[in-house]
Amino acid sequence: MYRMTLSNIPEERFDKLRNEISDYENIKDRIFTGIEDYEKILYQKKKILKYLNATEEDYNNYHWQIKNRFTSAEGISKIIDLSETDLKYINEVASKYRFAVSPYYLSLIDPQNSDCAIKKQAIPAVEELNDLGELDPMDEKGTAIHDIITRRYPDRLIIKITNVCGMFCRFCQRRRHIGETDKVVPRAKIQTAIEYVRENREIRDVLITGGDAFLVSDEMIEWMLKELRAIPHVEIIRFGTRTPVTLPQRITKNLVDILKKYHPIFVNTHFNHPREITPESKIACEMLADAGIPLGNQMVLLNGVNNDKYVVRKLNLKLLTIRVKPYYIFHPKTVKGTSHFWVKIEEGLEIMESLRGRTSGLAIPTYIINGPKGLGKTPIMPNYLLCLGKDKASFRNWQGEYFEVENFGADA
Structure with missing residues (x-):
């Protein structure tokens, strides 16, 4: 066998490089993606289908997924084991903060892992009754225009079009908007927001979000895109969506065909843990990427979910394999009811330190602290x-x- 030798470079140099990532190489196979642990996910899926008396065709329909979200502790207890204490606390939290979990995302919970990162993101916990923090620490209300616009920067703004989500994340920064019923903003109010964009020529970048921006109808999405693309100074349109993670069935051919008619379109999604990378989420992301839509990931750093340098490295490396670029790591916001997810800044810096040099720059996002009261995104690094x-x-x-x-x- 031919073996290349580099006589001018000592082998010790390469040994040193190997040693830099040997710790990760030794542990990575114990951090499962949803693809790697798919057999267990399929088992949970079968339990859900049986409980809901549903077919595979039902399961692959995002309308069915939304209609059949789990919204009670009793329903969830049919799929994963919950103690009487768990049931009591889930119901107590649910009386204060609404929750809902898509059948798909519920299937990702590892029933044999009491510390499951998916469960922590999806199922209410007693710690949510803690009153530390604020409902609107970023003062979105103070930077709102026409109710549904948030504007903090010179050339871009956010339009919030719905409160609907495939799953209401327990750390959500906008839990104050969730309410008790699903609502889509009336078209007339969205039209007012679009007119604001039209009247302010410095706006070149519009982010459509919610709730989840993809959980309005295809017709609504196409109407908004057509209206915004008719404004000459709008260069970039972005969508914020967690559907590739919590409801990948929503990424349909029809939706993708609509989006690619109005390029340049960008999509930022929200994977927080490797287990969220499943065959279904992979297909959803690849459909968007095949349509020429750049995908970025905005991970929130969460205690007990991903405040681990090896978990984040595996997440970021595997995201690249499904053509999603790690974009931001957000330091958790001090939202009321989420204090059990908060981490210290040092933890985020340690994670960033562990990535640089030990993997490609493509897998290294920007670590962001959001300034309170609308002071904006501030990057920090080692x-x-x-x-x-x-x-x-x-x-x-x-x-x-x-x-x-x-x-x-x-x-x-």
Whole structure:
């Protein structure tokens, strides 16, 4: 067998590189994606189909998924084991904060893992009754225009079109909008928002969100896109959606065909854990990518879910294999009822430190702290610049090695 040798580079150099990721290599196979643990997910799916007296055709229909979301502790107890105490607390929390879980997302819960990251995101916990935090820590109300617009930046804004979600995440920053019934914003109110965009020529980027932006009708989505594309200064239209994660059945051929008529369209989705990467979510993301739609992922850093450097690395690497670019890691917001998910900033910085150099830049998102009261997204990262002088700058690299570079401009 032919073996290439590099006589000028000592083998110790490559051994050192291998050792940099040996810890991850040793543990990665114990962090399951939904694809790797799909047999268990299929078993749960069969239980759900039997309980709901449903067919495979039903299950693959997103309208059926929405109509049959689990909204009671008693229903969930038919699929995963819940103690009497669990039932009591879920009902107590549900009387204060609405919850709903799509049959699909419920199937992802590992019934043999009491610490399951999917369960923590989907099922109410007694800690939600804690009153720490605020209902609107980002002061979206204070930066709202015409009720459904949030504007914090010079050239872009958000239009919130619905409160409907495939699953109401227990850490949701907009839980104050969930209410008790599903609502889509009336077309007349959305038209007012579009007119605001039309009248303000500096707006070049519009983000459509909710709730979940894809949980309005195809007709509504096409109407909005047609209206926005008729505005000459609107260059980019983005959708914020968690449907590829919680309701991948929503990504239909008809929806994709609509979206690709109005390029450039961007979609940001919201995977928080490798177990959410399933054959179904893979198909949904690839359908969007095949239509020329760039996909980004906005992970929220959550205690007990993904505040682990190995979990985040596996998530980001596997996202790339389904053509989703890790875009942001959001530090958790101090929303009332979510304090059990909060983490310290040091944990996020440690995760960012563990990624740099140990995987490709494609797998490294930006770590974001949202300034309170609408002060906006602020990126933070480990400090690699140690000193910046007039003629020289000092740095450390990802391995902690020190180096200097000359700091001269063209007019030096």
